[in-house]
Amino acid sequence: MHESRQGDTETLNREIRDELDRVGEDIARSQDLGSLKQSISQRLEFIGNTMERFRQREQEREDLLAGQLEAMQEKVAAMEAHSEQMQQQVREERQRAMTDLLTQLPNREAWQERLLFEFNRWQRYQQPLSVAVIDIDLFKKVNDSYGHKAGDRVLQLVSRELRSRLRETDFIARYGGEEFVLLLPETGVETAEEVIDTLRNRVAVLPFHFGGEPVNITFSAGLTEFRANDSVETVFDRADRALYQAKDAGRNRTQSV
Numbered sequence: 001m002h003e004s005r006q007g008d009t010e011t012l013n014r015e016i017r018d019e020l021d022r023v024g025e026d027i028a029r030s031q032d033l034g035s036l037k038q039s040i041s042q043r044l045e046f047i048g049n050t051m052e053r054f055r056q057r058e059q060e061r062e063d064l065l066a067g068q069l070e071a072m073q074e075k076v077a078a079m080e081a082h083s084e085q086m087q088q089q090v091r092e093e094r095q096r097a098m099t100d101l102l103t104q105l106p107n108r109e110a111w112q113e114r115l116l117f118e119f120n121r122w123q124r125y126q127q128p129l130s131v132a133v134i135d136i137d138l139f140k141k142v143n144d145s146y147g148h149k150a151g152d153r154v155l156q157l158v159s160r161e162l163r164s165r166l167r168e169t170d171f172i173a174r175y176g177g178e179e180f181v182l183l184l185p186e187t188g189v190e191t192a193e194e195v196i197d198t199l200r201n202r203v204a205v206l207p208f209h210f211g212g213e214p215v216n217i218t219f220s221a222g223l224t225e226f227r228a229n230d231s232v233e234t235v236f237d238r239a240d241r242a243l244y245q246a247k248d249a250g251r252n253r254t255q256s257v
């Protein structure tokens with residue numbers, strides 16, 4: 001069974017050759033046809049048996065190989081499944097690490113990554129790219145008057161509203177606290193201002209009720225677009241300064257620079 005195919009084939013050839021030699025000797029030595037017929041038929045039977053044994057061993061070798069192949073295929077499939085599972089786990093963990101738990105928006109790490117990506121695209125293609133910083137107005141009052149849970153609810157609903165009103169290609173992240181940041185690719189500052197004002201008007205009419213009272217939530221926004229010689233830091237600082245101008249000017253407004 002464990003002998004090699006080559007060894008088996010050599011044995012088979014030798015046995016058949018020897019047997020055929022003996023047939024020749026039988027013929028040469030034979031005196032009568034009856035005994036010659038008998039000896040030749042015995043030799044043919046021996047050759048037949050030898051070939052049948054060879055065929056069986058050949059079959060066993062094939063079965064063994066097929067079994068080994070199947071086992072290897074199963075092993076490879078299991079390894080592939082495991083690797084896919086690990087990759088999926090890594091993707092999920094990365095996704096979790098990039099997502100803000102409360103609002104399910106991308107978080108600050110995700111923002112930094114996307115900002116650099118869009119900045120590189122802007123440098124290469126020179127299409128307009130706007131950046132906005134949004135901050136919910138007098139949010140501390142919501143927490144102080146209606147509790148932290150109410151504040152959390154505001155953050156969740158405002159986030160949902162903002163995300164759902166933006167284009168797929170726009171990017172929004174929770175930068176921290178009640179502050180959000182937006183990237184609007186292929187959008188100049190005038191169009192971006194319209195987009196932000198539409199968002200602002202939508203948020204202003206969200207029907208919040210806390211402690212039985214209707215509560216209006218508004219935000220202020222600072223907006224700018226990338227200009228020659230800008231870095232991600234200079235743009236962000238400019239948008240942030242514009243936000244403070246909007247706050248100083250009375251809140252619930254968008255300030256572009």
Ligand SMILES: Nc1nc2c(ncn2[C@@H]2O[C@H](COP(=O)(O)OP(=O)(O)OP(=O)(O)O)[C@@H](O)[C@H]2O)c(=O)[nH]1
Pocket residue numbers: 102135136137138139140141143147148149150151152155176177178247251
């Ligand atoms: N509920 C809740 N509150 C938060 C969260 N993160 C930050 N805050 C609160 O957000 C408030 C931010 O207050 P301020 O920075 O004074 O700003 P503001 O009250 O929004 O006032 P203006 O920005 O000047 O309009 C603080 O009271 C923080 O505690 C959060 O995840 N959940």
